[in-house]
Each structure stands twice: as structure tokens, then as C-alpha cells.
Amino acid sequence: MKLKLSISVVLFTLFVRTDILKANVSLPAIISSGMVLQQQTQVSLWGKAKANTKVTILTSWNQKLHTLSSSKDGSWRLSVLTPKAGGPYKITFNDGSKLVLEDILIGEVWLCSGQSNMEMPVKGFGNQPVLNSNDILTEAEEPGVRLFRIEKKMSKTPQTELNAKWENTNASTVKEFSAVGYQFARILQQRLKVPVGIIQSAYGGTDIEAWMDLKSLTGFNDFKIPADTAKSTKNDPGVLFNAMINPIIGYSIKGTIWYQGENNRFNSHSYDKKMAAMVKFWRGLWARGNWPFYYVQIAPNVYKDVADSIPLLYEAQSRAMVLIPNSGMAVSVDAGSMKTIHPPDKTIISKRLAYWALNKTYGKTGITYMGPVYKTLKVTGGKAILGFDEIPNGLTAYDKPLISFEISGSDKVFYPAEATISGKTVVVQNDAVKSPVAVRYAFKDRFSGNLYNTEGIPAQPFRTDNW
Template sequence: MKALKLLPVAAALLFSFNSYSKVTLPAIISNGMVLQQQSNAALWGKAKSGAKLTIITSWNQKTYTANAAKDGSWRLSVQTPKAGGPFKITFNDGEKLVLDDILIGEVWLCSGQSNMEMQVKGYSNQPILHSNDILTEAEEPGVRLFRVERNMSRTPLTELNAKWEHTNSETVGQFSAVGYQFARMLQQRLKVPVGIIQSAFGGTVIEAWMNKKAFEGVTDFKIPADTAKIIKNEPFVLFNAMINPIAGFNIKGALWYQGENNRFNAGTYDKKMEAMVKEWRSIWGCGEFPFYYVQLAPNVYKDGKDQVPVIYESQARAMSLIPNSGMVVSVDAGSQTTIHPPDKTIIAKRLLYWALARTYGKKGVSYMGPVYKALKVEGAKAIVSFDEIPAGLTAYDKPLISFEVAGADKVFYPATAVISGKTVVVQSNDVKTPVAVRYAFKDRSEGNLYNVEGLPAAPFRTDNW
């Protein structure tokens, strides 16, 4: 992990605001940005104290006015058209500031810890599948990148060291492999510009991404004294430094990939996700935007024993707690040697399926795999049925793996599992009368049960032991 570099305030201001005019803007509102199409897009910044500010949008030549407060702050919204560009926005409080190369399209935020932060060029000795192919095709004028650098603060910040960038092999190589590929595939499918905002920090807990209001009621995570040295896993510090400065910039939706560092308090993870998303939506002020997230992948963790299944369940429960949300399953796309699985393409595709089907209304696009429904016992056979299997089940001609069965003694044994119609029949010679079935319910257990549409079943158990 690279050493954290905290910028002095003066340097941050240099990067965050255009200093050539009295009108100053946050980094997220700058040349090359993408504004959400057909929305009331928020703009804000500073101007001369008490000045009357005029803003002209080139796509319709409409003039907006705002009165700067005593401290120079101002805020307003502009109406955006259907996708297109490039356009200009002119700001004037007596001195002009012109932003150009602005596109109108779809804007998404991607956030979380290292599996979201993992860049297209990979980590040391940890590759990204197809990375060189991705980089050879990186120059796409319809995709723009905004990468928030790592930072942390105990108080909410408004400045950033970041800028909107065009895609090329260098900028894409440093960007989130999940986020970029999602944006590129979305741009290809919708044929409109896409802006993707990355705000991710490896090795972090969800509590650090929550604001104080979202954290209310949390009892299993302590806030350190202000006199202690700041660390990235304090509550609020990443929200303050990496989310607050961009909150309010209109987005279509958010992508989330985090949870490895919450294995130790996994039972409350769903409630924290619910609280965090509720507050993000409230602060952004652009509606109940979709929130799509990735369930953790299997891995052999050296510091724990089968803690991941608990967070599997928390992540699955979060879908019923968070309106307009959806979970990508990755039980078939993990790694036994690294916490950072190399196949980020399949994860980006599965996030894309949720977005296309649920956000953009693309008919016929499947987005969910088989979901455990019920267990029926017939003699020595445990028969498992599922929802979300309109055309049935498959393991692509391979034997099903990672099924276990237990009797009344609550001892689980490896089991054979066979697809039978739209059910899976599970049995073991060691269990004469089954009571419970588990599937991929260990840290390291991979899964290979899919619906015919090609989407995997999430790990599950039929018991509550």
C-alpha cells in the first residue's frame, strides 16, 4: 500500500479551485466534467462577497442568476438536456470564468475499499484479468474519469486534489478496474457519454464512510479521542474527506464494493449499509438513486475462521432494507491466493446487468441468480428449491460443489448435489435424515450453481444454528 499523502490546505486550494477568476469552483465542477442528463444539476462555489452571479449554459443559452452570500458562497441548479456535447458554461460576477469540454450523459459513483480501488494495471504481483487489452482500447471520448485521491479528516472538507480526465492508457491504468469497465460498457450499451467518479480507499471499514448522523445508534465501533493520531478506519474520516466534497454533484447511481474489513462485526453490517445509503441519498439531494453493491468473494483469510458467511448474510439482507438496491454475487469469481480476485470484468458486467435492467429499463436482461426458497426432506434426500430461475438451473456440465448437509446433531458433512428439474437434490452417506443444507458457506468455498441465464446463486444456509 502506498503511503498516504495529505496535502496542505494551500496546495489543496490550488488544485481545487480555478484561481484565474473571482468565481471559484470545487474540483468536481470543472473542465471536462460530465453532467447528469435531463436533471436539475447542482452547481456551487464562491464569488465576490454579495455579488450577483450570472451563469449561461451553452446547450440552451439560458441565463441563471445567483446572489453570493456574505462569505461569497452560492449554489443553484441548471436544467440539463438529453445526452450530448461538448458544451460550455460561463460564470460571471464581474469577471468571467468559462468551463468547456462539458458532456451531458450518465454519471455514476464507485466507492468502497481495495477491490473497488484496485486499478486496471493491477497491484504488485496481483494482476487484473485482461488488463492490457483494456488499456489498448482505453481511448474513448465518451467516458470521463474523476478519481478522488486518498485522504481523511475529522472535520468535513470541501476541497479535493482531483480533476476530470479523458480516458487513455495512463488514466485508465490508474482507475478502478470495476468502475471503469462498468462505465465503458454502459457507454457502449446506451450510446451516451458516461462520467465515473471513484472514491475508494483500501483496507477500510464501512464506519469510516458514514457521516455522524448515519453512525447514530452504532454500538459495536468506538470513536477514538480527538487527541489520538488519525487513522483511516475511524468513523466519518473518509466521508469527511472523500465523499463530502463531491456530495451534491448529480449522479444517476452508486456502486459499492466493501466489507472485507467488517468481517469482525459482520452481524450489523446490513444496518450500517442501510444507514449510510440513507444519509448519502439525503445529502446528495437527487432522489433515491440506485445503489448496487458486490457481495464478498471467497478467500482463505489468515486472521479468521469462517467469518465471511456472516457478512454474506448481512449483505444479502441489505437488499430488503435499502430501497432501489441490488447485490452482485461473486462466489464463483474469488481467489484462493489473494483477497483481490483478478476477474473484475465479470463483476463490472454483473453490476451493469442490474443497471441496465433496473435503472434503464432494458427488457429481457437478467440480473439475479437463484435465490434459496425452501427445503423439503424425502428420506435421505434434502431437496432445495429456488426463486429467480425462470428457465431452470445449471452447473455448465460440471458437478455441483460446496454443498453440505447435517442431521439433528448439527454436524455438517460434504454432500453430493444434483440438479433435478428446478431443484437441487442434496445427500450424504453420513446423514440418514437431513435437517439442514448449506451452500458455499465457508470463507474459502467457491460456488458453481447458476440459473440458465448464467447468474450465480449466493451462498446460503437453511438453518439458523
Template sequence: MKRYLTVVSLLLLCGIQSIKANVVLPAIFGNGMVLQQKENVKVWGKAKLNANVLITTSWNNKTYTVKTNASGNWKTTIATPTAGGPYSITFNDGNKITLSDILIGEVWLCSGQSNMEMPIKGFGNQPILNSNDILLDAEEPGVRLFRIEKNMSRTPVADVTNKWEHANAVTVKEFSAIGYQFARMLQQKLKVPVGIIQSAYGGTDIEAWMTKNSLTGFTDFKTPADSAKVIKNDPAVLFNAMIIPIIGYNIKGVLWYQGENNRMNPLTYAQKMAAMVKEWRTQWATNQWPFYYVQIAPNVYNDHKEEIPLLYEAQAQAMTLIPNSGMVVSVDAGSQTTIHPPNKTIISKRLAYWALAKTYGKEGIAYMGPVYKSLKITDDKVILSFDQIPTGLTAFDQKLKSFEIAGEDKVFYPADAAISGKTVVVKSESVKKPVAVRYAFKDNAVGNLYNVEGLPSAPFRTDNWDNTKP
């Protein structure tokens, strides 16, 4: 009898606690957050069962009412004004909680593997260029940071444990060098608050960031047994743990830097990128927000060297498969000693060019470098033509490098290349009857062909031969 009364008492206590429970919000909704401006932004959480939750926004003193379901879950939208703040939002189901220091502005998500994860403080013996100078200017109230801790799961994870942080030398030091600098540049140029969400994990395959549904039809990846230990490159485990908890939070766009881990299966990479982006956009149930990404940089790879150029090619192809996307080229910003190039500022800036020109409509800003269009063979010379060169080509007073030329034997030789008007003329004494040209089409080849606007050409080839053998 005594035991029965104890159990009843515990159940009653739990019931009372449930009745008195405050509104519970996901971690992404918190003090100091940035909400996307001029939108009906989604808000959700838990509260008392079958109760009304009153949501009051300080920017217009409007109150929204939403009813919880039998499980206590609720979801609604609230209208945000033009950029500004700080504001507050009050949630009341009989017990009131208030979020304060809220800014309205632009929100971006940055994701991928280690080159996106790499913080301003750098990695061991691997610096970020000018990191201390970046930290000198880090204290900016108009930039807010939300860094998701690395995690993995075979099943969907409901929430994370992180919080929004102000930008200062201490918080910025730990944040993505690319993500933070992109946000800071937008904040300076748009003159509005910017929130940046980091969800990145070094050494990871694209398959781990995809859903099992979006991987349907692909066979070139390992599917572990359900009883196997979870590892970070299992399909969908990063999507489940590091993307699902923030799905629905209104964002302006996504930045992506990943690919090195897929150098062993590059031929399906473009299609996987397209499938991943399509699924993410579907899950967000919103318009096709922009997806801007970085082509991997040159490096001396120890394995799968021949596949690296094919990955370059796949990443370039992805732009034709993914609507509202753009690729940053880093062929001139790599490193011969580390897979983590120190100059993240130039990459952030090139991502910002895409965003400012294409997303925010800033006219006059170039965002793409020369794109190979066609070739013409004249005697022992190959003449290459390009798109995206309104004012022409340049190598900034340097000799063009990393061009190769081949004849019908498919053997490539180093070539002399020179700019002639809006074309590049390529030749070699070793090839009298040229057939094909390649530019920076090796794992460690550095390129220096730019348009006059200062943006580089991506690695390319004019042939479609098997890259792994003559």
C-alpha cells in the same frame, strides 16, 4: 506609523483582490466533466461578495442569475438536455471564466475499499485479468474519469484537488478496474457519454464512510480520542474527506464494493449499509438513486474465517433493507491466493446487468441468480427450491460443489447435490436424517450453481445455528 501603514496596505490589497476575484468552482466542476442528462443539476461555488453571477450554458444559450451571499458563496441549478456535447458553461461575476469540453450523459460514483480501488494496472504481483487488452480499447472520448485521491479528516473537507480526465491507456491504467469497465459498458450499450467518479480507499471499514449521525445506535466500533492521530478507519473520516467534497453533484447511482474489513463484526453490517445509504441519499437531497454493490468473494482468510459466511449473509440481507438496491454475487469469481480476484470484468458486467435492467429499463436482461426459497425433507434427501430461475438451474456440465448437509447434531458433512428440474437434491451417506443444508457457506468455498441465464446463486444456509460452534 510605518507598521500601521503597512498593515492597512495589506488589508486594502486583500480587499481589492476579493473584489476582483474570479468565480471559484469546486474541483468536481471542471473542463471535460460529465453532467447528468435531463435534470436540474446543482452548481455551486464562490465569487465576489453580494454579487450577481451570470451562468450561460452553450447547449441552449440560456443565462441563469444567482446572487452570492455575504461570504461570497452561491448555489443554483441549471437544466441539462438529453445526452450530447461537447458544450461549454460560462460563469461571470464581472470576471468571466469558461468551462469547456463538457459532455451531457450518465454519471456514476464508485466507492468502497481495495477491490473497488484496484486499478487496471493491478497491485504488486496481483494482476487484473486481460488488463493490456482493456487498455488497448481505452481511448474513448465518451468516457470521462474523476479519481479522488485518498484522504482522511475528522472534520468536513470542502474540496479535492483532482480533475476530470479523458479515458486513454495512461489514465485508465490508474483508475478503478470495476468502475472504468462499468462505465465503458454503459457507454457502449446506452450510446451516451458516461462519467465515473472514483472515491475508494483500500483496507477500510464501513464506519469510516459513514457519518457520526448514521452511526448512532451502533456500539461495535472504536471511537478514538479527539487528540489521537487520525487513521483511515476512524469513524466518518473518509466520508468527511472523500465524499463531502462531491455531495450534491448530480449522479445517476452508486456502486459499492467493501466488506472484508468488517468481517470481525458482520452481525451489524447490513444495518450499517442501510444507515450509510440512507444518509448519503439524504445528504444528496435527491431521489433514491440506485445502490448496486458486490458481495465479497471467496478467499482463504487467516482470521475471522467463521465470520465470513455471516458477512455473506449480511450483505444479502442488505438488499431487503435498502430500497432500490441490488447485489452482485462473486462466489464463482474469487481467488484462493489473494483477496483481490483478478477477474474484475465479470463483476463490472454483473453490475452493468443491474443498471441496464433496473435503472435503464432494458427488458430481457437477467440481473439476479437463484435465490434460496424453501426446503423439503424426504427420507435422507433434502430438496431445495429457488426463486429467480425462470428457465431453471444449471452447473454448466459440472458437478455441483460446496454443498453440505447436517442432522440434528448440527455437524455438517460434504454432500452430493444434483439438479432435478427446478430443484436441487442434496444428500450424504453420513447423514441419514438430514435437517439443514449449507451452500458455499465457508470463507474459501467456491460455488457453481447458476440459473440458465448464467448468474450465480449467493452462498446460503437453511438453518440459523451459531456459525462459530456446533
């Protein structure tokens, strides 16, 4: 009996010692080999080790050794300074056992988020293609771009774990990644000539409220709060923030691109304020100041449930640019589809988001990012003459007739209108309206637009009235 007990004690001791020898620092999924770290800033590294244990962290770009102690629960966090873009580098963690992260690049890091038009992968959805997807995949093998795709999930409580990993770009990985997010990152990598990491956190058919928490939704009363016992759905307040944003809070990013809104067309009156509240909430948690937030104004489409709900959302999205510091809106009124809510041309959307980033974030001031913005209405002899801002070199429809203009008199009845470019104005008329009072442009769900400044950026839908 004593012999058996002694053997058991020895085996237990060996097991414990083996366990100690194998103990490693554990890291969140987003901090791993192959990652991209934001250049020339203080980036956060965090994880867990044994409780109250010394942890050393060696960064190879400056050969600096950092020493800290884990807390009672084993958690630790460290801020390290990154150099100019470059790599690959290594980071070595040691709490008695080494953990080495390799193939780390330093460059620019962006988050792409929203609903299905951001989620839509390069391969497309079923029977819904992405324009030129095979050409995009043919050119996908670019070592300067790295992908981190967060799985779709939800949670009633804030989570810290993810089932995701950093990946190199090739046809197999890119085909599964956001077409907008990947192409945006690729444009930045080509133009800036630095590594770019892009983090995808998107979930189709979701409300903005799901990407916020209840505290950030204080003051809004146009959404439902489910009972504690109710089964979670992807549109419950906070469930996507908890599962798909909270785990990456603190990972240094340069900015965010956002493509969402279709699901909020039923409560569009508050959408601008919710966007502003969401961005303020996220920025506050990141504690990195007002990083750039660039987003897409959704495209026209025929909605059968609530007719002409989209124009009010257009306006809310436009107002959000005033409410959100360091933000910008990419217009897609010319890039929609009447057959699907998922327009196939994701390249033009990526480019227009990149125009904002290249000019406003990276200082390439020669690049135009805004289209014509309605400014004035003047009525002369039965004609409505519209003036615009953001047209330094004038207007164009690329040799095609202007479409989707409507005109009304004081009776508030709108008629399809003939519209022509005259110098830096647009002249709108219809013989049935002798005394024009109001003009609308692309102000129906199904109306596309084709008014541009000469730099090729489209005018957003607008109306001169407030009826």
C-alpha cells in the same frame, strides 16, 4: 518622503485594481472543464465569488443566462436544467471577469466507492493482476467516458476541497482508475450510447464506519470512537466521508456502486443495518431521492485471523438488499481467489453490476440480474431437495459437478455432500446422513460456488438452518 508615499499609494492602487481585474469565480474541483453532467435533471453548480457580487452563468446547451448574487462570504449555488445526452457544451461564469468551462458532456454519472477491491486499478496491485488488463487498456481510448478519481485522504472535519480533475480515457488514465468502476462505466456507455462520467472515491482496507458520520452511526455500539487528541486513522468514524464524499455532495449522480465489506467481517452482525444507514445518510445529503445503490457481495478467500467469518457477512450483505430501497447485489462466489483478497477477474463483477443498472435503472427488462435464490427444503428418502426462485429457465453448473454443498442431520454435524440438478431443484445427499435436516452451500470462507440459473447468474451462498 511625500514622493515615496505617493508612489506607494499608486503601486497599492494598481495592485488592488489588478487583483480586481483578475478576480474569477472559483469552483470546486468536480465542476470543471471536461466534466459529465447528469442528463435531463436539475443539476447543482456552486462556488465562490467576491462577496455580495452579481454572478451570471450562461449554459450553452440552451443559451440561457442565469443571474444571482453571492452571499456575504462569497458563496453561491444555482440549479440548472440539463438536456438529453450530448455535447460538448460550455458554461460561462462572470462576476466581472469571465471563467469558461469547456468540453462538457451531458450523460449519465455514477459514483463508485468502497475499499481495495473497488480501488484496485486496471493496472492491478503489486504482484496482483487484473485479468486481461492490457486488453482493457488497448480499448481504453473512448471519448464517451470521463473519469474523476478522488485522492485517498482523511479528515476529522468535513472538507470541501479536492485535489482531483476530470480526465479523458486513454491507456495512461485508465490504468490508474478503478477496474470495476471503469468497466462498469464503459459497459453503460456502450449499451446506452450516451456519455458516462464515473467518480472514484475508494480507499483500501477501510471499515464502513469511516464512510459514515457519528450521527448516522447512532444506535450502533460495535465500533470505536477515538479520543479527540488521538492521531487519525483511515478507519476512524467519518474520516473518509469528510474528506472523500462530502466535497462532492450535491453533484448530481444517477446512482452508486459499492464494493466493501472485508474489513467488517469482525462485526458482520450489524453490517446490513450499517449499509442501510450509510445509504440513507448519503441519499439524504444529496436530496435526490432513492438513487440506485448496487453493491458486490464479497468473494471467498482463506482468512487466517477469524475462520469462517465471511459466511455471516454474506448473509448480512444479502439482508441489506431488503433494507435498502432501490438496491441490488452482485454475487461473486464464483469469482474469488484463494491466493489473494483481490480477485483478478474484475470484468465479471463490472458486468454483474451493469446487469442490475441496465435492467432496474434503465429499463432493459430482458437482461437478467439475479441468480437462483434458495426457497424451500424438502426431505425424501434420505435426500434433501432444494427449491429456488429466480430460475425461469432452470439451473445449470455448465456440465461440471456441483461443489461446496454440505448436509447435516439433527446432530448439526455437516458432511460434504453430493449435489445434482434435477429439473428445477437440487438434490443433496450423503450416505452418512440418513435423515437430513439442513443443507449449506458455499458457506465457508474458502468455498467457491458453481450453481447458476441458465442466464449465467450465480446463486449466492446460503444455509437452510440458523445454527
